[in-house]
Amino acid sequence: MSTAVAGVAETLARCRAEGRAALVGYLPVGYPTVEGSLEAMRVLVEAGCDVVEVGIPYSDPVIDGPVIQQATSEALAAGTRVDDVFTAVATVREAGATPLVMSYWNLVLHRGVERFAGDLAAAGGAGLITPDLIPEEADEWVAASDRHGLDRVFLVAPSSTPERLVRVTSACRGFVYAASTMGVTGARSSVDTDARGLVERVRAVTDVPVCIGLGVSTREQAAEIGAYADGVIVGSALVRALGGDGELAPRLEALRTLTTRLAAGVREAARTTDQP
Amino acid sequence: MSEHPEVVDGPELTVEELPRPGRFGDFGGRFVPEALVPALDELDEARQKAAVDPEFQDELARLHATYTGRPSIVTEVPRFAAHCGGARVVLKREDLNHTGSHKINNVLAQALLAKRMGKTRVIAETGAGQHGVATATAAALMGLDCTVYMGRVDTERQALNVARMRILGATVVPVEHGSATLKDAINEALRDWVTNVGTTHYIIGTVTGPHPFPEMVRDFHAIIGEEARAQVFELTGRLPDAVIACVGGGSNAMGIFHRFVPDAGVRLIGVEAGGEGVDSGRHAARFAADATPGVLHGAMSYLMQDDDGQTVESHSISAGLDYPSVGPEHAFLRDSGRAEYRYATDDEVMEAFTLLCRTEGIIPALESAHALAGAMAVGRELGPDALLLVNLSGRGDKDMHTAAAWLGLAPEGTQ
Numbered sequence: 001m002s003t004a005v006a007g008v009a010e011t012l013a014r015c016r017a018e019g020r021a022a023l024v025g026y027l028p029v030g031y032p033t034v035e036g037s038l039e040a041m042r043v044l045v046e047a048g049c050d051v052v053e054v055g056i057p058y059s060d061p062v063i064d065g066p067v068i069q070q071a072t073s074e075a076l077a078a079g080t081r082v083d084d085v086f087t088a089v090a091t092v093r094e095a096g097a098t099p100l101v102m103s104y105w106n107l108v109l110h111r112g113v114e115r116f117a118g119d120l121a122a123a124g125g126a127g128l129i130t131p132d133l134i135p136e137e138a139d140e141w142v143a144a145s146d147r148h149g150l151d152r153v154f155l156v157a158p159s160s161t162p163e164r165l166v167r168v169t170s171a172c173r174g175f176v177y178a179a180s181t182m183g184v185t186g187a188r189s190s191v192d193t194d195a196r197g198l199v200e201r202v203r204a205v206t207d208v209p210v211c212i213g214l215g216v217s218t219r220e221q222a223a224e225i226g227a228y229a230d231g232v233i234v235g236s237a238l239v240r241a242l243g244g245d246g247e248l249a250p251r252l253e254a255l256r257t258l259t260t261r262l263a264a265g266v267r268e269a270a271r272t273t274d275q276p
Numbered sequence: 277m278s279e280h281p282e283v284v285d286g287p288e289l290t291v292e293e294l295p296r297p298g299r300f301g302d303f304g305g306r307f308v309p310e311a312l313v314p315a316l317d318e319l320d321e322a323r324q325k326a327a328v329d330p331e332f333q334d335e336l337a338r339l340h341a342t343y344t345g346r347p348s349i350v351t352e353v354p355r356f357a358a359h360c361g362g363a364r365v366v367l368k369r370e371d372l373n374h375t376g377s378h379k380i381n382n383v384l385a386q387a388l389l390a391k392r393m394g395k396t397r398v399i400a401e402t403g404a405g406q407h408g409v410a411t412a413t414a415a416a417l418m419g420l421d422c423t424v425y426m427g428r429v430d431t432e433r434q435a436l437n438v439a440r441m442r443i444l445g446a447t448v449v450p451v452e453h454g455s456a457t458l459k460d461a462i463n464e465a466l467r468d469w470v471t472n473v474g475t476t477h478y479i480i481g482t483v484t485g486p487h488p489f490p491e492m493v494r495d496f497h498a499i500i501g502e503e504a505r506a507q508v509f510e511l512t513g514r515l516p517d518a519v520i521a522c523v524g525g526g527s528n529a530m531g532i533f534h535r536f537v538p539d540a541g542v543r544l545i546g547v548e549a550g551g552e553g554v555d556s557g558r559h560a561a562r563f564a565a566d567a568t569p570g571v572l573h574g575a576m577s578y579l580m581q582d583d584d585g586q587t588v589e590s591h592s593i594s595a596g597l598d599y600p601s602v603g604p605e606h607a608f609l610r611d612s613g614r615a616e617y618r619y620a621t622d623d624e625v626m627e628a629f630t631l632l633c634r635t636e637g638i639i640p641a642l643e644s645a646h647a648l649a650g651a652m653a654v655g656r657e658l659g660p661d662a663l664l665l666v667n668l669s670g671r672g673d674k675d676m677h678t679a680a681a682w683l684g685l686a687p688e689g690t691q
Contacts, residue, residue, distance in 0.1 A: 058586065059454065059586040059587040060454070060459065060460075060463050060572060060573070060587055061463075062309070062463050062466040062467060062470075062573075063309050063467070063470065065467075069453060073453070073454070076586065081584055082584045082585070105307055105571050106570050106571040106572065106579070106581070106585045106587075107584060107585045107586075108585075109570060109571060109585065110568075110570055110581060110584065110585025111584075111585065131309055132307050132308060132309055132571075132574075133307060134306060134307075134308065134310055134313060136305075136306065137305050137306060137307055154310065155309065155310045155311070156310055157309070157310055157311030158311075159311050159312075159313075159314045159315070159473060159474075160310060160311075160313075160314065161314055164310070164313060164314065168310060179310075179311060182311055182470060182471055182472075182473060182474070183467075183470060183471040184467045184470065184471065
C-alpha cells in the first residue's frame with residue numbers, strides 16, 4: 001500500500017496536537033451549481049474546516065433529511081455527474097484541507113469499485129465515507145482501498161451492539177463516523193447524550209479516532225462534542241447556510257460566518273479526554 | 277391441506293445451501309445504514325424461531341383459516357382460455373383473500389413477529405395501496421400503531437385504497453420526493469425506520485430489501501404455491517406446464533414459484549411491466565431492457581439505472597409494478613435459468629384485463645392483469661395441450677378509475 005497524499009488520520013493527529021477536535025464540513029458537489037459548490041468548499045477550508053466531506057448527489061438518499069435531500073436533488077436536476085466529485089476533491093486538496101468523499105454505495109459499485117478508488121486517489125482524495133455499506137458487504141472496497149491507500153470510514157450508531165462496534169471499527173481506517181442519534185441527517189436543537197455514551201463505548205473497543213455527526217449545527221454544540229470526540233461533523237447546517245434563491249455571494253458569506261463559528265467552537269472545547 | 281401423495285419431489289434447491297446467508301448467488305445482501313443492523317439481526321432471529329415454533333405456526337394458521345380466508349380457491353377459466361391458444365388456464369384466486377390481494381399473507385405473519393419482538397408500531401410502503409391496506413388491517417386487528425408511506429402520484433391513482441387505510445385507522449403520508457411513487461415511499465419508510473427502530477417494525481411488502489426480508493417475505497407467501505400445486509393436481513391430475521405471475525418487487529411470484537422450483541418440468545414465468553414499450557424508456561421491465569445489477573433499498577439485484585448509477589424512474593399503468601428494481605431471488609432465478617421473465621405492455625395488459633372481466637366475470641388488479649397477458653402469449657406459444665397456472669394476485673376494485681378512463685367508460689363530464 002502506498003499513498004501520495006495525507007490520509008485523514010494525519011489531519012486528526014495534527015488537530016489533536018493542537019489540543020482540539022477536527023472540524024469536518026460536508027457539502028454536496030453540484031449545489032447550487034458545480035462551480036458554486038467548488039467555491040463553497042474553498043470557503044469551508046478558508047474558514048477553518050480541517051476535513052471537507054464531499055457528498056455525491058444520489059437519487060435515493062435514504063439517510064439524508066430534507067435539507068440535504070433538497071440540495072442534492074437540485075444538484076442532480078442541474079446535471080451534476082459523479083465525475084464532478086473528483087474535481088471537487090482536487091479543489092479541496094489544493095485549498096489545503098483533507099478531502100473525503102461521502103457516497104451511497106451504488107454510485108461506487110456502478111463505476112466499478114477499483115476504478116472509483118483509482119480515480120479518487122488520483123484526485124488527491126483521502127478516502128470514502130460509506131453510509132449504506134457495512135463491513136460484511138465491503139470485501140471489494142477493502143481490497144481496493146488497500147491497493148490505493150485510501151481511508152475507509154464506516155458508521156456506528158447508538159443502536160450498535162458491542163460486537164458490532166468491534167466489527168465495524170476494525171474495518172475502519174482514518175476514523176469511525178459515530179451517528180449522534182438514531183435518524184437521518186439534519187440539524188437538531190440538542191445532540192443526544194447518546195453521542196457521549198457512544199464515543200465512550202467505541203473508545204472501549206478501539207484506538208481508531210471517533211468523529212461525531214448528525215444534528216450538529218452550532219458553535220456551542222461543536223464545543224460540547226469537541227470536548228470528547230476527535231472530530232465534529234457538520235452537514236445540513238452548512239447546506240442550509242448555502243441555501244436560498246438569491247445571489248451566491250451573500251450565501252457564501254453566510255457559509256463563511258457559520259464555518260468560522262464552528263471552527264471557534266472546536267477550538268474552545270475543554271478537552272475531557274486525552275487520546276493517544 | 278396436505279401435499280398430494282403422487283407428486284414426487286425433485287431435488288431441493290434452497291438458498292439455505294448457498295454459501296453466504298442472505299445471498300441468492302450474487303444477489304441480495306444487506307446494503308443498509310449500520311444503525312439498522314441490530315434490528316435486522318433481531319428480526320432474523322425472531323423469524324427463525326417462529327418458523328419452528330408451533331405456537332406461532334398455529335396462530336398464523338388460525339388467522340389464515342378464520343380471517344384471511346385460506347385456502348384460496350382455484351378457478352378454471354375456459355372462456356378466457358379460448359384467447360390463450362386454447363390452453364387450459366387455472367387461476368389461483370389470491371384476489372379473494374381478505375383485503376383483496378395476496379399481501380395479507382405476509383402482513384399477518386410480520387405483524388405477529390412485530391408483537392413478539394415487543395414493537396408497538398408498524399410502518400409500510402405501498403404502491404398500489406394493497407400492501408398498505410393489508411398492513412393497516414393487521415394493525416387494526418392486533419392493536420398496533422400504523423403509518424403507511426405512499427408516493428403522491430400513487431395516492432392519486434389509488435385514491436380508494438388511501439381512503440381504506442385511513443378508515444382503518446392508519447396514518448397515510450404522501451411522499452413528494454423524486455418520482456413520488458413506490459421507490460420514494462420506500463426511501464421515506466427507511467428514514468422513519470432508522471429514526472424509530474426501537475419501537476417500530478418495518479413491514480416491507482415485497483421480496484426485496486435487506487436480508488432477511490427477501491427470504492422471509494417469500495416464506496410467508498409460499499403458502500400460495502403449496503396450496504396451488506396440490507389444487508391443480510387434484511383438478512387436472514398433473515402439474516402445470518407453466519406457472520405465471522406478475523413481477524414488480526415480486527412477492528406474489530415468489531410465493532407461487534417457490535414450491536415449484538424443484539419441479540424441473542414446470543416453467544416459471546414472471547411478467548414484468550412493459551409500460552409504453554421497452555423502447556420508449558417508460559417501463560418497469562428490469563430484465564428485458566439493458567438493466568444491470570445494482571444496489572437499491574438494501575439489496576443487490578437488477579436495477580434500472582443511468583450511466584452514473586442513479587436510479588432511473590420506472591413507469592407502469594399499475595402502481596404496484598412501478599418499481600425500478602426487483603427482488604434479488606428473481607435475479608438469481610433468472611440468471612440461473614430456472615425462471616424466465618417477459619413483459620406485457622400497458623396495451624396488452626388492458627386487453628387481458630378487459631377479457632377476463634367480460635369472459636369470466638372476474639375483475640383483476642392491473643398488476644395481476646400482467647400475468648393474464650403473459651398467459652395469453654404463453655398459451656398461444658404452447659398450444660391447446662398446455663396447462664397454465666396463473667396467480668391472480670389481487671382484485672381490481674382499486675383500479676376502476678384508471679380502467680374506466682383507459683376504456684373510455686368514465687361518465688361524461690368527469691374527464
